[in-house]
Amino acid sequence: MSNDPRLTPLAAALPASVPFVGPEAQERARGAKFTARLGANECGFGPSQLAIKAMQDAACEAWMYADPESYDLRDALAVAYDIPPDCIVIGEGIDALLGNLVRLFVTSGDAVVTSAGAYPTFNYHVTGFGGTLHTVPYAGDQEDPVRLIAKAKDVGAKLIYIANPDNPMGSAHSGQDIERMVAAVPEGCLLILDEAYIEFATHSTVPAISPLDPRVIRMRTFSKAYGLAGARVGYAVCAPAVASAFNKVRNHFGMSRVSLAGALAALADSQHLAHVVESVTKSRARIASIALDNGLTPLPSDTNFVTIDCGRDGVYARHIVEELGKLGIFVRMPFVAPQNRCIRVSCGPEPEMSLFAQALPQALRGVQSYTKL
Amino acid sequence: MSNDPRLTPLAAALPASVPFVGPEAQERARGAKFTARLGANECGFGPSQLAIKAMQDAACEAWMYADPESYDLRDALAVAYDIPPDCIVIGEGIDALLGNLVRLFVTSGDAVVTSAGAYPTFNYHVTGFGGTLHTVPYAGDQEDPVRLIAKAKDVGAKLIYIANPDNPMGSAHSGQDIERMVAAVPEGCLLILDEAYIEFATHSTVPAISPLDPRVIRMRTFSKAYGLAGARVGYAVCAPAVASAFNKVRNHFGMSRVSLAGALAALADSQHLAHVVESVTKSRARIASIALDNGLTPLPSDTNFVTIDCGRDGVYARHIVEELGKLGIFVRMPFVAPQNRCIRVSCGPEPEMSLFAQALPQALRGVQSYTKL
Numbered sequence: 001m002s003n004d005p006r007l008t009p010l011a012a013a014l015p016a017s018v019p020f021v022g023p024e025a026q027e028r029a030r031g032a033k034f035t036a037r038l039g040a041n042e043c044g045f046g047p048s049q050l051a052i053k054a055m056q057d058a059a060c061e062a063w064m065y066a067d068p069e070s071y072d073l074r075d076a077l078a079v080a081y082d083i084p085p086d087c088i089v090i091g092e093g094i095d096a097l098l099g100n101l102v103r104l105f106v107t108s109g110d111a112v113v114t115s116a117g118a119y120p121t122f123n124y125h126v127t128g129f130g131g132t133l134h135t136v137p138y139a140g141d142q143e144d145p146v147r148l149i150a151k152a153k154d155v156g157a158k159l160i161y162i163a164n165p166d167n168p169m170g171s172a173h174s175g176q177d178i179e180r181m182v183a184a185v186p187e188g189c190l191l192i193l194d195e196a197y198i199e200f201a202t203h204s205t206v207p208a209i210s211p212l213d214p215r216v217i218r219m220r221t222f223s224k225a226y227g228l229a230g231a232r233v234g235y236a237v238c239a240p241a242v243a244s245a246f247n248k249v250r251n252h253f254g255m256s257r258v259s260l261a262g263a264l265a266a267l268a269d270s271q272h273l274a275h276v277v278e279s280v281t282k283s284r285a286r287i288a289s290i291a292l293d294n295g296l297t298p299l300p301s302d303t304n305f306v307t308i309d310c311g312r313d314g315v316y317a318r319h320i321v322e323e324l325g326k327l328g329i330f331v332r333m334p335f336v337a338p339q340n341r342c343i344r345v346s347c348g349p350e351p352e353m354s355l356f357a358q359a360l361p362q363a364l365r366g367v368q369s370y371t372k373l
Numbered sequence: 374m375s376n377d378p379r380l381t382p383l384a385a386a387l388p389a390s391v392p393f394v395g396p397e398a399q400e401r402a403r404g405a406k407f408t409a410r411l412g413a414n415e416c417g418f419g420p421s422q423l424a425i426k427a428m429q430d431a432a433c434e435a436w437m438y439a440d441p442e443s444y445d446l447r448d449a450l451a452v453a454y455d456i457p458p459d460c461i462v463i464g465e466g467i468d469a470l471l472g473n474l475v476r477l478f479v480t481s482g483d484a485v486v487t488s489a490g491a492y493p494t495f496n497y498h499v500t501g502f503g504g505t506l507h508t509v510p511y512a513g514d515q516e517d518p519v520r521l522i523a524k525a526k527d528v529g530a531k532l533i534y535i536a537n538p539d540n541p542m543g544s545a546h547s548g549q550d551i552e553r554m555v556a557a558v559p560e561g562c563l564l565i566l567d568e569a570y571i572e573f574a575t576h577s578t579v580p581a582i583s584p585l586d587p588r589v590i591r592m593r594t595f596s597k598a599y600g601l602a603g604a605r606v607g608y609a610v611c612a613p614a615v616a617s618a619f620n621k622v623r624n625h626f627g628m629s630r631v632s633l634a635g636a637l638a639a640l641a642d643s644q645h646l647a648h649v650v651e652s653v654t655k656s657r658a659r660i661a662s663i664a665l666d667n668g669l670t671p672l673p674s675d676t677n678f679v680t681i682d683c684g685r686d687g688v689y690a691r692h693i694v695e696e697l698g699k700l701g702i703f704v705r706m707p708f709v710a711p712q713n714r715c716i717r718v719s720c721g722p723e724p725e726m727s728l729f730a731q732a733l734p735q736a737l738r739g740v741q742s743y744t745k746l
Binding site for chain 1: 381383387394419425465501603605
């Protein structure tokens, strides 16, 4: 039809699917709000009061574009982590940074390696730029650095993706394991180390990597431990040659001025960060206890969520997620077998935990009533 | 070098240049803040107090991701303009929407038509996705719809870009002229009608175009008349087949929750919008008067800025911009001859206008002192 938009062949071939349906769409479908929002690994403990205040003050200045260089935040991060500012790229969340990174490195037919069941939004970007995804299975409930590297060598990958700690399983490798992985990155390949959940890790998961190391790019965010998911501020740490390449393609005026002010204040409030990490630790124990009370198996977590093994298959876990949804509890689950035997429950304040504790037995009864058919 | 990042051939070939240097970078270079920020066509009259209040309230909810469908804002826009919600795409400013649009339509070697000296960020995206830019000159101080269409036919363009009203010249075509242009769009081509400044137009510049018309996509923004440049909220109106294509590539969780709340409140405050438009009208007259007082020629403006013909060439105008900068006045100028004989001054409150009025004679003297060499 001549009236069809004349998309590129790649764009025409892309599926209309989206990485995640938002809880709001589910709320509209069910005609009621969720009472416990525990599905998106947001930080129910909220951002720092100082960050809220900074955003409220910045709201009055929202008539001005943000500094396209995000200089102040880059400078603060450089000081906080003692790294050169030109190793830092600021973006509209890790999602935007991943999109631009894939755009810079991947064109039609280029090979990219990730784990089967790892972050779908990364896969969305790889597919979106015509790359070919190669996956390796999880080793138990962990991503498998050795097989990821082997696969990358095998297929000549330009990018490898690993999250440490991992989403959706909550597991983590030690910093030393990651250092060994970096050392083994094949020539011409870049390792994406997604550290969105690093602040929650219970043991040393932070590798000693030079920010100048050209083999790795690390992704961090203000969405999780800093409680600013809705502000959309992420950053990458990488060699200056990689960082400067982002300037060729990024949306230079894409950052919200209000969000940058919030991130800057959040970064300075280490007391609130400690409070969130402590609250998350308690909440993990609470979720684990709720799971055990219901005959389910909580997996160890180095993140702000607990992945619960429901002991059967993906259909069963999907039913539990749906039953919980009917009861007003928003949770999600892994996409791929065998991880999809689990449901994934975000940490949150005690009122939401209580609601989850009340709903879970009822959801399990609801599932049993029709899985026995 | 094996340590160089293995960018795609396209990315490797892209220049490191950026569409605009921000005023903050200039402030850092000069070691002092600008006293009048009149260079980015921001709205110095500020956003609605209701929008500020909405953003301040939403700051407390910044721990939650925004609804990836931006349902509430799309719904409000659909009601406000009496168009179907599935004709509306929300994005992180028009810049982000242009980027995704170009990505959907343009691949290596595809032809795109724009005016020489029109919006550089659009060109940045076209180049960034490997497209070939074809330009036609302005006709006087206006873009030339007839030549744009003729060039598009000539080169088989997939996209044509026109801004109405125009940036950087401030001129506008009538809505009927645009309707004629839409009717002449060649088959297989899509017209991008950038209406960022439409609320400021002094006469009927709004064309009667069905939102279902597959030949055109209109870009609107909350950055200009709504005073929310720093919030990054733009929207496109287009046929549903084009709108849904954005879902294949956009950053679904890219919008700030705080910004969406601000835009929603701003849209509802028609009283503030009227106040801004009235203030801009007065400010345009003020800028024109200042220009005339200094022997310069203000061009007619249908926008929130006045482009001032300085009567000589681009070098002369560049010197004036630089001299004004030294005096604390941030303004910009067109990039391309012959438009670059002008400087471009954004409307703003009277204190900034006074500062501009004081600085301009001094800047002109400063320029004369070294152009006489």
